[in-house]
Amino acid sequence: MNVCVITDNQFIYEQFLLILKDARYQSESFDFFSSPGNPLRQEPGCQIRPGQVDLKQATQDFFSRYELFLSLHCKQLFPPTLVKNHRCINVHPGFNPYNRGWYPQVFSILNKYPAGVTIHEIDEQLDHGPVILRRQVPVYSWDTSLDVYTRIQQMEVELLKEFLPVLLSGAYRTFQPETEGNVNLEKDFKKLCRLDPDQKLTWQEAIDFLRAMTFQGYRNAYFYDKEGNKVFVEIRLEKD
Numbered sequence: 422m423n424v425c426v427i428t429d430n431q432f433i434y435e436q437f438l439l440i441l442k443d444a445r446y447q448s449e450s451f452d453f454f455s456s457p458g459n460p461l462r463q464e465p466g467c468q469i470r471p472g473q474v475d476l477k478q479a480t481q482d483f484f485s486r487y488e489l490f491l492s493l494h495c496k497q498l499f500p501p502t503l504v505k506n507h508r509c510i511n512v513h514p515g516f517n518p519y520n521r522g523w524y525p526q527v528f529s530i531l532n533k534y535p536a537g538v539t540i541h542e543i544d545e546q547l548d549h550g551p552v553i554l555r556r557q558v559p560v561y562s563w564d565t566s567l568d569v570y571t572r573i574q575q576m577e578v579e580l581l582k583e584f585l586p587v588l589l590s591g592a593y594r595t596f597q598p599e600t601e602g603n604v605n606l607e608k609d610f611k612k613l614c615r616l617d618p619d620q621k622l623t624w625q626e627a628i629d630f631l632r633a634m635t636f637q638g639y640r641n642a643y644f645y646d647k648e649g650n651k652v653f654v655e656i657r658l659e660k661d
C-alpha cells in the first residue's frame with residue numbers, strides 16, 4: 422500500500438522511521454513530506470529523502486497516488502478535497518476533544534482538562550474527526566510543559582508501534598468524542614506569553630502559569646520592566 426506521511430516534527434519523523442524497520446512494513450511504500458519552509462533533516466544513512474508539499478497547491482494526481490495520508494504533527498490543515506475523498510489519519514499530541522489545536526499540554530496545565538494523545542480520522546475541522554484511539558497521560562504538580570510534552574511524545578511513539586498495522590489496514594472502529602471540546606490557536610499561546618506585572622494571582626495560579634509556559638529551549642513568558650526591558654521568565658520545580 423502507498424502511504425503519504427506528512428510531518429513537521431523531526432522527533433516523530435525519526436521515531437517513525439525506526440518503527441518502519443520492522444519486517445511487517447517492508448512490503449509497504451511510505452513517502453515522507455513536510456510543509457513548505459520546514460524541511461526535515463535527512464537521517465544519516467537513510468535512503469528516504471523527505472520532500473515538501475503544499476497541500477493547498479497539491480493536485481488530484483498527487484492525492485490519487487496514495488491510499489492513506491498520515492499526519493504526524495503536520496502544520497497544514499488538510500483541504501476538503503483531500504479529507505472527503507481519501508482516508509486521512511492524524512496523530513495529535515492532545516486528548517480530544519479537550520484543548521484541540523496548538524500546544525495542548527500548555528493549556529491542560531492551565532485549565533486542568535486531560536492531556537494525552539489522540540489518533541483520529543481527519544475531517545474539515547481542526548483536530549476534530551472521529552477518534553480511532555486516545556490515551557491520557559498524567560500531569561503532576563511539578564511538571565513543566567516540556568515534562569508533559571515528553572510524556573506525550575513517548576505515548577505517541579508507543580501507540581504508533583502498537584497500532585500502526587491497524588491504522589494501515591483500516592480495521593478499527595471510530596467513535597465521536599463526547600463534546601465539541603475547545604480549541605486553542607497559536608495566537609492564544611502568543612497572547613499568554615506577555616505577563617501583566619500588575620495582575621493579581623494566587624501562588625498556585627502563578628506557579629501553574631509559569632510551569633505551563635516553561636519549555637527549555639523556548640523563551641515564552643516575558644514582561645516589560647519599568648525601563649522597557651523585555652525580560653523572559655521560566656520556573657524550575659523539583660519534587661522532593
Ligand code: 0FX
Binds near residue numbers: 493
Ligand atoms: O509538532 P508540535 O508538537 O505540535 C503542534 C501543535 O501543538 C499540534 O496540535 C499540531 N497538530 C502540530 C501540527 O503542531 O509543535 P512544535 O514542535 O512546534 O512545538 C512542540 C512544543 O514546543 C509545544 O507543545 C510547546 C513548545 N513550544 C514551541 C514553540 C514553537 C514552546 O513552548 N514555545 C514555542 O515558541
